[in-house]
Amino acid sequence: MYRTHTCGHLRITDVNRIVTLSGWVQTIRKFGAISFVDLRDRYGITQLLFGEELQPLLDVHPLGREFVIQVKGFVQERENKNAHLATGDIEVLVSEFDILNTALVPPFTIQDDTDGGDDLRMKYRYLDLRRNVVKKNLELRYAITRSVRNYLHEQSFIEVETPFLIKSTPEGARDFIVPSRMNEGQFYALPQSPQTFKQLLMVSGYDRYFQIVKCFRDEDLRADRQPEFTQIDCEMSFVEQEDILNTFENMIKRIFKDVKNLDYEEPIERMSWEDAMWRFGIDKPDTRFDMELTNIKTLFQNSKSKSYPELIAGTDFPVFNQAETVIALVAPECGFYTRKQTDELTEWVKRPQIGMQGLVYIKCNADGSYKSSVDKYFDEEKLQAIAETCGARAGDLILLLAGKEEKTRKAAGELRLEMARRLNFRNTETFKLLWIIDFPLFEYDDSSNRWVARHHPFTAPKKEQIAVMLNNDPSIKNAENYLAHPFAEIKANAYDLVLNGNEVGGGSIRIFQKDLQEKMFTALGMSKEDAMQKFGFLMNAFEYGAPPHGGIAFGLDRLCSIIGGSESIRDFIAFPKNNSGRDVMLDAPSTIEDEQLKELNLQWRGK
């Protein structure tokens, strides 16, 4: 037996016990003829005392950092207790020890603040995983999945495994494909999500399904995207949107309770997609702080957002006059910004990622006066009217962006987040949840002049708009005025759960009628044959008694990272890949033996 106790177990009540411990040497401190060793395992650290009589043996078999040792000894009360350590009242006076394995000096320190860079830590991921911060992240991840499983079990959900070797249906993202040796010329694909399977399980009457499952997308990786990622995938039958929102509102609250002991008591706010876009410039607003946008001017008659064109009417400022949209944002207590600082902000919005032409500012001075970058066009009275409308107070800084509607709105949203970052409003210990609802069913894709599904092709239009969808020709005659097409107005029973400005979950009520599903595929530009070839099994299934159903999927990696207070999902994945999709520890992907390719009857294509 390697141990009688773990390194986190022993307490003052264990004094006088003879124990055996095993673990890693964390530190060695020599004081004359005696040595103290901190012995570490997953459960904690126990101080070992090697007395004088063991020194000759230690001289022959010296210990080193990260050596794996086994010791037998006697638990005694410490002279200098350590209140920071659960085992800090005791130490083990070692009578025998055995070096189970030696260790080279690790290439970086096994500490919270390690000196190892990203690449080195990834190459030696098995050492990086020893660090307490990383271990805590994986423990948090496990705690979250356990909380989810317990909650869903209590709600009568059943976990069902769906297959990984499925059929390639290149809608949306790109599939990873897997050549089939036994079916020459054919390929499996790895699932981007179990979407169609969970819908089939509803047709099969499983009523409430979930699965915590790996999904795969062969996309060009942006920072913090992984080619394989984990979803909490859920589906329910005989439900409306309200049932799903309630079920999963309780799930996320349960997670916070179970893993953070946090009572998230208030109901989760619900906001329409339209409101989110106008009030925050983004479909996943961070509502830990206010700083709402004020829509001063809008081109579009049908905008539901209140605008205040009178504020800028009659002035001669050509930038505002020519702009489709003018949007204002108040940065609280930033009225003291210097010219250098406002110039720097101007440069920030002109970066290609943001792409604005410039930035107008109005400083609300402490004495009630105003100073702006457009003093030439706006007198004090006009500036005051803008400030009052935006809710700016003395000492605040108002930032104004003007340009094309969608671009300006998006830029204002980005600027809002950037100012919040600078003002330290994005506190990782504060958690703010939000449902975004009433998404448009379609988005317009100008490259192909057709509709694409905003969520996915299985999302249902709102009940009262089914007729609009069934009774209109989806083709867009006038690309310039696509917003006038009846499809532009169709909203979906789709919903996203947003946590601190990140989409952590999303789903929808699904289409469950064959004719509507066919119409959807047609609307997306798919031929009948193509739709049948790809999704025939689902449309056939809809003919044999498909119930109304809907679901949601959560991105587990992202959810863990936000709850864990980190920006990076990689810190919450045991063996992540880098931005080129490589596992640098394994050195994967790698070349394979030619024999393997031959068996698949494949070869490289010439350049």
Place this chain on the structure above:
Amino acid sequence: MYRTHTCGHLRITDVNRIVTLSGWVQTIRKFGAISFVDLRDRYGITQLLFGEELQPLLDVHPLGREFVIQVKGFVQERENKNAHLATGDIEVLVSEFDILNTALVPPFTIQDDTDGGDDLRMKYRYLDLRRNVVKKNLELRYAITRSVRNYLHEQSFIEVETPFLIKSTPEGARDFIVPSRMNEGQFYALPQSPQTFKQLLMVSGYDRYFQIVKCFRDEDLRADRQPEFTQIDCEMSFVEQEDILNTFENMIKRIFKDVKNLDYEEPIERMSWEDAMWRFGIDKPDTRFDMELTNIKTLFQNSKSKSYPELIAGTDFPVFNQAETVIALVAPECGFYTRKQTDELTEWVKRPQIGMQGLVYIKCNADGSYKSSVDKYFDEEKLQAIAETCGARAGDLILLLAGKEEKTRKAAGELRLEMARRLNFRNTETFKLLWIIDFPLFEYDDSSNRWVARHHPFTAPKKEQIAVMLNNDPSIKNAENYLAHPFAEIKANAYDLVLNGNEVGGGSIRIFQKDLQEKMFTALGMSKEDAMQKFGFLMNAFEYGAPPHGGIAFGLDRLCSIIGGSESIRDFIAFPKNNSGRDVMLDAPSTIEDEQLKELNLQWRGK
């Protein structure tokens, strides 16, 4: 809201309630102007009563089998109660109904004894999954995984997800490979198991890891093998074999308690591999019944099995005299077998799958006399001696096989199972567990005249035999006498868990020393460079403080099927593949768009 209650909920105490139910029409029975409908969902069946006043509406909107409907109504006590149904005391008098979806007539009946063949049921798997027997199987599977997760959680295990896109290391089985678009000319492989990752997690100090995870093997499929399958994968640090056997003995007992309410109280028997092979002719004996083999003659001096060569010594039967081995098996109460039946058994052992030359039988007559197929060579006294040694009693039939040792032993094991099948000894409601231990570390591969790992290359030899492995040259000079090589004697701390004659789990104590792991790869004929290229990350990890560790993996699909009392694992997988690795519902694998292949810079190789 689609329902106030499920179809399994309502009881006599709910009488007078106004309720809304949704579900599938299971049956419709018309009695004059009224109709009874059984409404089904996952939770049960509730009887609906459509009164006279609804008939005109039903005539316009007739219901059909598997239609999805919603009804509102009044719970009332039934006149004819149904004791077989949880809801059998009540019925719902319908006041309003709505057809949510119609259904075509299913291509087979949705009943336990369906009229659908295998192919049809697989094509319409979503309908097959509606059948109660299949649903019960998936519920059992979920109950087993839940039981496992709860038990392992209580035992301080942590579930960690390991990657699916890894590196191809074609040892053992064939990998499924995944071309990498972002790393041209390179491939990922899908994991055959998370073996190396769980070992790295031990190096990282995670101490107790588990994962319920999909694994992949691109093998020619035998009946009841799936290219993707699920493992309960576990690993522990600072353990010896005994710790692992105890931990997982309790896990399997907990499963039986949780899902079958069965108290498996006796300790699980442990049997050495050597014993299993001699006593049962197989490394996974079915010990629900006895019928042990009797080893009468063995060629090998070093055999640990007791043999009785005196029983056949001095007779002139050339088949026995020339054979390496003679093995006897007693078929209880089969002494009445006719000549036709023994002939048929003889044909059975001569089938190519068994491959014996013939079969000798001895009938133990009720009157104490004997009748054998070798009366010419064996007198009554000799026959009686054999019968007594084998433990045969009056009325039994003794079957004897002779030939090459390994082949004969295996054939006798097969014949034992076949006789048990004929005698109905293989009762699916009886459960018998068995640990097989002390496996040989190596097997001799005569095609390449080298050693192969019996379990896998990470399995450690028994401690006391490490020196044998380190200090001997693995190369085999004399292929004829490979058993004389010191490696042939090395045993592993490897163990299989056998349930009713099926291997449901297997594992080992692992190598955790770099030098021993290197020696293992050398012994398996891998060059140093090759070993480093494939498993360098693991051997490097062993240099940074690797703890002693070991683990086990259970085949979840098989475990479910045996506990569920079925021969077929497919019945316990929601969307299984057929014997050609095809999903006939999806029609996968399938051809892909040429664009997809081009992006990967791949093309078909000419014939």
